[in-house]
Amino acid sequence: MINFILKKVDKLIKIHKTRNPFEIAESMNITVKYDDLGSLKGFYFYQSRFRYIVINENIDDRLKPIICAHELGHDRLHQSFAKSGAIKEFSFFDMSAKPEREANLFMAELLVTDDDILNLTKLGYNHDFIARELGVPIEVVDFKGQILRKKGFKIKDFGVAEGDFLKGY
Incomplete structure (x- = not known):
């Protein structure tokens, strides 16, 4: 899918x-x-x-x-x-x-473009920094990370996407 x-x-x-x-x-x-x-x-x-x-x-x-x-x-x-x-x-x-x-x-x-995530992860930034840099909740970065792994990129599983993450916003 x-x-x-x-x-x-x-x-x-x-x-x-x-x-x-x-x-x-x-x-x-x-x-x-x-x-x-x-x-x-x-x-x-x-x-x-x-x-x-x-x-x-x-x-x-x-x-x-x-x-x-x-x-x-x-x-x-x-x-x-x-x-x-x-x-x-x-x-x-x-x-x-x-x-x-x-x-x-x-x-x-x-x-979020592939390059948005890939360029920042190559520089060693963590998901918190990447999310702040892109102006999105960290869960959005995690969803994009899942996509990138499916595309074959070696990217860390952030493991932060929770079902109710926007409740706090």
Whole structure:
């Protein structure tokens, strides 16, 4: 499945000439809305041929691209689920659910380039430093590390990705 996700992300980047999930969503006619969602970070839904990504307006602005990219992953990978009802992340980034793991991998591949991680790890930096340098939670770095290992790179397993890592944000 990782290879399928990588191909989907690569195709999106080539078509839209950006890694910005908001620009991609707009180009694909996916409406991005903001609303007070309480503890819910965001969700994706499909209704009457219209697609929506809804992001909690009260979360830190640095997390909004991460959530948008994750929900964009649901659009590209799980649209058939969404046609039957909204895909909601009650525990955002719940690694126990296969669709959530796939959307997480999609998000990491879209937002973080291979070189972003490889160049910093070659210099000996740890996952905490890399995450701060890239401006993402360390779990995003871990998801990207999983992808890089699948691609054959010798990169340390950071082992920090937890299902509920955004609860603290």
